[in-house]
Amino acid sequence: MRRIEKAITDKKTITELLNKGRYITIAMSKDDIPYVITLSYGYDNSRDALYFHCANEGQKIDYIKYSSQVCGTIIEDNGYNEDCVQAFRSLVIRGRISLVDAIQEKRHAFDVLLNHLEKDPSIMKKKHFGNDKNYIKTCILRLDITEITGKEEKAD
């Protein structure tokens, strides 16, 4: 068995991994002290951005307010095989993260999130949509992707 590690360069596979993944681990930095968070996301294909719904406080907000520049990774774990081979496909994403303020974009973000994460998004949409109060207090983040690299390791 050999380790085969190769770059993923085709846009189709990258888009597949973005649509298939459910959460991303994001690295941030403040005064060169790194911090890491993992968040469920919804991928907005047309905007090439990720949306997050998260708590309106905590370390990540302090980091984001200091610098919007982040680097995240989405991992598809394909199991640990013999001969020390951890099979995976992964993306490393660079981009800018920001807080979403406008109600209209918050509504859009929820739509993206529910379509991405839920088997039957209509159930949750019926439950939560139609009342703007649901969005006002909610913290929504958007990560605008500026660069993506992909990598695959498999056993052969």
Added chain:
Amino acid sequence: MRRIEKAITDKKTITELLNKGRYITIAMSKDDIPYVITLSYGYDNSRDALYFHCANEGQKIDYIKYSSQVCGTIIEDNGYNEDCVQAFRSLVIRGRISLVDAIQEKRHAFDVLLNHLEKDPSIMKKKHFGNDKNYIKTCILRLDITEITGKEEKAD
């Protein structure tokens, strides 16, 4: 169904997650530009450190040489349930990462890695041990843990 997110504070569960995990995603920083890598690890219980075997080049080495301060996360993915609940247990680890130079510690690191990752470590040990040449060119990193926090989210 309610979301229940709680801190994991007991040492036993933290040690269990360290021993059970197979890879960690690590955030690093250089001039406040964050970078993220994911590596298979072996946990050294007695030293409270993680060992990694990796390529002797690339961006991560540049980052580590700039600053040893890292922040990593180990995630146990327990599935996505109804009502937008991603069940998980996770650790966030702060610490210092460094290159291991001494042959003796490299040998120890391989022992830790194989015991951690392999079902039958003796096969790989027989194959690779006993010849110090195998270690000289090999890049081994050690992450000395200084702080761990844990979090659990489950559906109820």
